[in-house]
Amino acid sequence: MTSEEFAKYIDHTILKPQATVDDVFSVCDEAIKYSFATVCVNSYFVPFVKKKLKGTSVGAATVVGFPLGASSTAAKCFEAASSILSGANEIDMVINMGLLKMGNIDEAYLDIAAVVEAAHSAKQEVNLKNVIVKVIIETCYLTDGEKKKAAEMVKKAGADFVKTSTGFGPGGAKVEDVALIRKVVGNRFGIKASGGIKTYKQVLSMIEAGATRIGTSSGTKLMEEFLNEGKGI
Template structure:
């Protein structure tokens, strides 16, 4: 499939989740996202209202991170924070699963959490993303989470927060996509900092990329197209 630079930019969630991000940092993030036609700004929940105000006339979405980065808050807390983020202007929600429940194989708790958060997002016409944090999970746990997601159908399942000991891998993206098929999209995030990694994640099956290096990636891809005297980049899916 062929992608223009704008097409590729629109697959990027432009990210600043640093705990010490200032209002000026967030303002710059929003300006950059608008300038480069990124899909979303990924920010901590407390920054939601500011981003919604800054991007009020833009096509860029506001994505609030919920129970981030550990996922270790109660369902009631996650639901409250999700509703609060939506009320403050979020139109995308990225929440972290309860990893302790996953490790305890409390799959009904995991499914109930996913069902209720996704339903709340769906009621408000908000995109939902479920963060697995694969660096802490076994292959079987990733598959089980993806199977639950295939039934509940959030908009995306996501590889990582970017705060764990490792981020997205090609193998994990392929595994997640193979398990959910076309029922749920896959977002890759964590450690994606150059054009080759970005394109490899798309080829593996991701259709959204979370990164703080979006400008560098798009700049590198633009330079490639200029050097090749072409306007599109072809991405061929890798074998599963």
């Protein structure tokens, strides 16, 4: 794997509540330096990120219903659409975990599908060729059976990725969860491993298990480790 290929797995993330515009700009500079896939921020910062990243290959991603997933569907749809109108081209939404836990699969599915529809409608207003919707299922709270149901819902709802974690729960991405999700969604669907990924070897293990994107606030550290230790992999 080349350094360029490695970099394109990374969603360089800053979602801490105390983040400032200067902090976000610093993350954008790092993402531009290494040509990461995206910078992922809270929705307030989307216009700043879009302006900073203009003319680069780095995308602008934001989170919806984050981090609990318990917002109303209407609120999630509004947040997704307004973020796209403000410049985001990737949306990472959180499922309603309570609905899944209650076994209310139909309503949980409709929550996801509505956000996907809102995102696709908004992209037409700003003439975007593509908007990517990733759905965070927060694996640390789910049984294996619930993980399978969640992954099936995400694919059925027309989203583009299953994402493991918010990074705010008691556990993050696990190789075995990525492998489980890959078995459910098949070979061509996106999987984003996120939460607690701090070394480039962890990244490689997630990719080997089936991840196609990595969410991390340690993108620069991971890239430097890869360049120093991972050459020739």
